[in-house]
Amino acid sequence: MKIVFFDIPEKSWIEKIENLKNEFKDALLISNGDLKEIEDADGIVGGHISSEMISQSKKLKIIFVPWAGVNTLPWETIKKRNIMVSNNHANAKVVAERAIALSLAVMGRIVEYHNDLSRGIWHGFSAGDPQSGFWTSIRGKTCGIIGVGSIGREIAKLAKAFDCKVIGFKKRNVEKVDFVDEITLNLEEAVLKSDIVFVTLPLTPHTRGIINEKIISLMHGKFLVNVSRGPVIDEKALYDGIRTGTLRGAAIDTWYRYPDERNPATLPSSYPIHDFKNVVVSPHVGSLTYESVEEMIDATIENVRSYLKNGKPLDLVDPELMY
Numbered sequence: 001m002k003i004v005f006f007d008i009p010e011k012s013w014i015e016k017i018e019n020l021k022n023e024f025k026d027a028l029l030i031s032n033g034d035l036k037e038i039e040d041a042d043g044i045v046g047g048h049i050s051s052e053m054i055s056q057s058k059k060l061k062i063i064f065v066p067w068a069g070v071n072t073l074p075w076e077t078i079k080k081r082n083i084m085v086s087n088n089h090a091n092a093k094v095v096a097e098r099a100i101a102l103s104l105a106v107m108g109r110i111v112e113y114h115n116d117l118s119r120g121i122w123h124g125f126s127a128g129d130p131q132s133g134f135w136t137s138i139r140g141k142t143c144g145i146i147g148v149g150s151i152g153r154e155i156a157k158l159a160k161a162f163d164c165k166v167i168g169f170k171k172r173n174v175e176k177v178d179f180v181d182e183i184t185l186n187l188e189e190a191v192l193k194s195d196i197v198f199v200t201l202p203l204t205p206h207t208r209g210i211i212n213e214k215i216i217s218l219m220h221g222k223f224l225v226n227v228s229r230g231p232v233i234d235e236k237a238l239y240d241g242i243r244t245g246t247l248r249g250a251a252i253d254t255w256y257r258y259p260d261e262r263n264p265a266t267l268p269s270s271y272p273i274h275d276f277k278n279v280v281v282s283p284h285v286g287s288l289t290y291e292s293v294e295e296m297i298d299a300t301i302e303n304v305r306s307y308l309k310n311g312k313p314l315d316l317v318d319p320e321l322m323y
Contacts, residue, residue: 002059016298020304020305038057040058040059044064062086065088069203079319084313086316088315094292096152098227103223107135138164139164141164141165142194143159143197144197144198152200169185203231209233216237216240217246226254242276
């Protein structure tokens with residue numbers, strides 16, 4: 001059994017991989033392997049796996065993704081080869097924390113007031129106009145959570161600290177969920193009943209653009225927070241919803257355009273979403289804390305350990321659902 005850890009930069013991996021080597025003497029575990037090493041690998045640990053890499057790896061049986069999102073994997077190739085995919089949801093708690101922080105920031109006008117006061121512009125009583133300074137409290141509001149998976153459930157738990165009512169949207173029937181007052185299979189119903197809409201769905205062919213112009217038209221006076229993937233929300237519909245004043249505010253951590261080698265500095269959308277004062281933008285860092293990265297590494301190691309022991313990881317992605 002050969003498992004290759006491909007393009008794993010964090011030093012925290014090394015000691016944990018060594019512990020696995022000591023535990024499984026008959027397994028060949030390669031730290032920071034290169035393309036040549038994957039040719040005869042049974043498993044690859046890495047998040048950025050291409051179709052070419054899979055074709056090159058003739059014996060590949062399983063891919064271990066060291067985080068939750070698997071939308072960038074070449075799923076058609078994976079399904080043709082019947083390759084297992086394992087991910088983990090160890091980042092759920094901190095992503096939920098980020099989601100709540102983003103909601104507090106946009107509803108509390110934190111960034112707007114910071115930017116204004118840094119230029120000597122005051123609001124509220126100090127400006128002689130109390131009403132201009134009103135911000136919106138999350139307390140007692142109704143939170144709609146679109147996607148009641150690991151992250152959504154953690155958001156629900158945190159929202160209860162503010163005495164919020166929580167409505168969860170799922171695409172399939174589920175049993176009662178802790179801290180969620182109501183579950184609906186109707187997206188429009190969830191949005192209409194909510195003051196704040198949190199989007200936590202994985203990106204799949206079925207969820208791409210699910211928050212579209214029609215859904216956003218139902219969000220008059222509501223706040224929208226996205227910590228899932230950018231294209232779950234239609235880009236133009238999001239922009240128009242803010243521009244026309246339909247949305248009361250938006251806070252976004254996941255985007256449509258990302259930097260690369262040719263464009264190391266790029267705006268996150270082809271529309272000037274970042275220009276609006278009632279928008280808070282965040283550079284896709286929902287799980288980027290030291291503690292979260294360590295927990296995702298630990299969860300990945302446990303998936304590898306389970307596979308080496310039993311031939312099956314603890315967390316397995318459904319190839320049809322892509323989560």
